[in-house]
Amino acid sequence: MNHYRTQILLCAGGACISSGCESVRDALLREIKANGLESEIEVITTGCMGMCEIGPMMVVSPEGIFYQKVKPEDMADVVREHLVKGCVVERLLYKRADNDELLRFMEDIPFFKLQKKIVLRNCGKINPEKIEEYIAVGGYEALGKALTSMTPEQVIEEVLTSGLRGRGGAGFPTGLKWKFTAKESADQKYVLCNADEGDPGAFMDRSQLEGDPHSIIEAMAIAGYAIGASKGYVYVRAEYPLAIQRLSNALDQARAKGLLGENIFNSDFSFDLQIRMGAGAFVCGEETALMRSIEGYRGEPRPKPPFPAQKGLFEKPTVLNNVETYANIPYIIMHGGAEFAKIGSGKSTGTKVFALAGHVNNSGLVEVPMGITLREIVYDIGGGIRGGKDFKAVQIGGPSGGCIPKEYLDTPVTYETLPTLGAIMGSGGLIVMNEDACMVDVARYFMDFIQDESCGKCTPCRIGTKIMLDLLNKITHGEGTEQDLEQLEFLAGQIGKSALCGLGQTAPNPVLSTLRYFRHEYVEHIKDKHCRSKVCRSMLRYTIDAAACKGCGLCKKACPADAISGERKAPHSIAADKCIRCGACMEACPFTAIEVK
Structure with missing residues (x-):
């Protein structure tokens, strides 16, 4: 085994791959070889480091020097100046936008400084394709602890104590879901992972699977032990080939090490996982539709009750959580539920991962403590609005979420506060909009998405969202009337009350929130035939x-x-x-x- 004096962590998340990190890696390896440093320098490709705006990125350890926007032609200087002579290549350092200060270390950059990483604790720090690196940072210790020193009831109790709520959107207490399923008697139970992330602009789950797949495998095995399940499935959309490849590799490695399969850690517990790929239907993010899809049927939701804890996959008791929820479990088992509960605010404990996108200077993947304000996310972490323009609104919660205007920027981000503003936590999409955004068109965009993705099973969603979309198209084309606004609000209320699943029930949220805060823009479109943002072309x-x-x-x-x-x-x-x-x-x-x- 080689003992390297320096390790270079190169981000190989989806965004950095698109920015050319593989060419950077190849150039770096060539320069290392040309300088005879193969036995001294190790290059490690990692998962997403988070700040997608400035990729490809790399960290030179143990010093921790952070380079951004690196190119293949920069690697000669990195090797000869930094690795050979010990001189930092200053032109590749991060420069603060406000005072042009050069920052050498990742932790000094505001984007990273305010984050608290539990879910993303290993992303960007280990090679996701080597199980040994996951084990080296404490991987599978939580599973070992659960199987050798805890009863299933104690595992569930720790999760209950943590206050962890489902990060997939609904926010249901994870421990209660596990407890209800554990109480059911059946010859077979299942553990499912929802990795069917389909919100526009969202890439949290994909990045977690690409950067730290073993954390999800370990967490699902712990869930299986807690509820008495021996089988599990990860349902991931086929559009995530890198996530699927790295997860498949991780499953093979875990089986080879005896961490999946029969009698794990020499216990009586046996558990294994399989991957099921979805075809991209947004509705399959709904738990019962997801289960129908795994069973080989058309992905459509079914009425509840019975709930999945009683009758889920193949009519058996089933626990379903999303990727982010599971990623918290090893931390909770190792540090204790009470310690986890200290993070966050009130009943919203722990952290939340957001895909920060839109008209913001620093876009990317962020993990912040619950209770942080929108202002801190947009301005302190996100670096403010691109081009010096004014902030107008933030869309949070995906197509089922709502638009929050600037007067509520100081609102804490929790499961309790967001619904009072007409939004929801959702799975973690956070799209920032500047002064040029037309809020009527924003509502039309999300309604078009929802209507297109409706499975069509129930009339309120199938027909209601189509009528709402037609009304919004009418308004953005300068043909709307005041009666159309009344009909929009009426339909929104009816669909929210009567749709079969969460997709339809929350479909009107973008329309209701924009009507609540930006009604004057609707009126301008209708009365003045004017779009102040010059977005609606027909006007x-x-x-x-x-x-x-x-x-x-x-x-x-x-x-x-x-x-x-x-x-x-x-x-x-x-x-x-x-x-x-x-x-x-x-x-x-x-x-x-x-x-x-």
């Missing part, structure tokens, strides 16, 4: 400023609808009835003579 009117137009004819050539007329070297004009509002003329005009009203 835009393109004109040419005669004083600025030089008659060059470039706009005329670019127009695909032949809507522009005029003689050369004379002011041109746009025929409103022909204009399709594509913006091609504005892009072509070198004199900024095209105006949009």
Whole structure:
């Protein structure tokens, strides 16, 4: 075994792979070999480090020097200057946006400084494809502790004490779910993991499976011991090939080490897992639809009760949690439920992982203590709004969530506070919007997503969301009426009360929250036929400023609808009835003579 003096951790999460980290790795290995350092320097590809905005990223250990936006051509300097001479390559360091200070260490960067990592504790720190590295940081110790020194009842009691609530969206107490399932008598029980993450802009579960798959395997085995199950399934969408590959590899390694299979840790407990791939149906994130899909049927929800704890997969008692929920379990077993409960706020204990996206300077994966404010997430961690623009709203909770305006930026993020504002915690999508966002169009976008993803089983969701989408399309096209607003609100209430599953019941949330906080924008669309954000194309009117137009004819050539007329070297004009509002003329005009009203 080699004892390396330096290890280089290179982020190989999905975003960094897209940014070219594999080429960076190859260049780094070539430079290491060229300088005869193969026995001294080890390159480790890790999971997501979190700050996707500045990838590819690397950390040089043991010093902990953090480099960002690295390219293959930078590797010669990293090796020759840093690894050989001991001189930090300053041009690759992170620079603060507010004062241009160069920061050498990851923990000094505001994006990372305010985070508390429990779920993501190993992501970006170990090679997810080597079980030995997971074991080296304490992996499978929680499973060993549970099997050798705790009864199933004690395991459940620790989870209850922790106050851990399901991170998949509903927030149901995890310990209670396990307790209810453990009480059921059956010849077979199941443990399921929901990795069917389908919210627009969400990538929390994918990153966890890519960066630390063994933590989910270990947690599911602990859940199996607690409830008396010997079989489990991880339901992951087929669009996550890297997560599937790394999880499959981890399952093979765990079996080879005797950590899955028969008589784990020489106990009477046997447990094994299989992967089931989903075809991308959003509704299969709902627990009963997910189970139907695993059984080989069309993914459709069924009425409850009976609940999965009584009759779940194959009509057997079943526990289903999502990836993030399971990732907390090893920590709780090793540190105790009471210690976990100290983190967070009130009944919202522990941390929450968010996919921070949208018009924010620092996008990426963040894990923060429950109770942190939206302002801290957006401005302290996210670095504020890109381009110096004003904050307008944050969409939290995915398609089933709501839009929260700037007057509530100081609201603590908990399961109790968000519903009072018309939003939900959801699985962790957090999309920041600046002053240019049209909130009517935002509501239309999410309703279009929900309507498209509805399984169609129940009438309220199948028909109701279609009518709501039609009304929103009507309004964004400048054809809406005040009666349409009344109908939107009426339908929202009825669908929320009568839809079969959580998908339909929460489908109206984006519409209700935007009506609550941005009703004036709906009124402007209806009464004034005006979209203040210039997003709704049907309401835009393109004109040419005669004083600025030089008659060059470039706009005329670019127009695909032949809507522009005029003689050369004379002011041109746009025929409103022909204009399709594509913006091609504005892009072509070198004199900024095209105006949009």
